[in-house]
Amino acid sequence: MADETLFQLLHTEVVAAAYGGGRGSGDEGQRTGLTVLEGMGFRVGQGLAERLPRGALVFREELDTIKFLCRDLWGAVFRKQTDNLRTNHQGTYILQDDNFPFLTQMAWGQQYLEEAPKFLAFTCGLLRGTLSALGIESSVTASVASLPVCKFQVVIQKA
């Protein structure tokens, strides 16, 4: 099934929809749009994790859960794995993708840097939602210095 193309096209339309619906433009509209996208990603991430067989989700350590995101979740959603994973071993993880599929079609380098966050918000929510369903509360933010390289920072919230 050629699902990745269809999903990428749907994602582009979803980003456009998040900024419609009378939410308005300007900084306020931008923030609301990002919140909407992150919220949608969160619900989808939860739904995905809830539907996986229990056996697939047994992780000995927190790091194994993050590796699941980097390998299996990324592999299923983006047909590739993340390119780099760093951690401070104190609950902060940085997942780096050097060729993030939602950005590769846009530009290379600094062009459209301002627009890039719109295309990362859904994925941030997806990661946060998946972790939430696995019992891990977190906050996930993304940053882009130069398209299409991006970094997702996952900070695990300690109880």
Add this chain to the structure above:
Amino acid sequence: MSRPGNRRPECHKINRDLFVLTYGALVAQLCKDYEKDEDVNNYLDKMGYGIGIRLVEDFLARSCVKKCHSYSEIADLIAQVAFKMYLGITPSVTRNESSRNEFSLILDKNPLVEFVEELPAGRSSLCYCNLLCGVIRGALEMIHLTADVTFLQDRLKGDKVTEIGITFLKKLEEKKCRRKK
């Protein structure tokens, strides 16, 4: 970069569910943004159109289909190749006997509604899968065919089957004489 060999079963499941869940979240968001069902339906159709005009290139690149010589061939192509390729289902095609331009795709299984039991309260006119109509319409337009594509029956609304009606609006013979606007 070579494709990974055997993907683990979890990957297949995640991938299949991802589109369906994202679509569901999208419809839920649109229902929040627009009060009237008609507005949601129109927006879904518009989004589908935006997807269709791009998806057709991907489809043509992957499928290497030969040129079609009749509307019937096109309808079969949509059902047996395109739907199979992108949604993993093969709707059956029926044709309106009295008209050469009207066809129906009967969806026995519809993966988009896998997690939907019924329409939300107060949303009885919602065409949940209206995105599909826009996709078909947009894709056809990119190959210079205009068509009306609508849902004729919908299981979510209580009908026995889900049926998408495609009515081709311009005759294929006229295509050669069509002037550029």
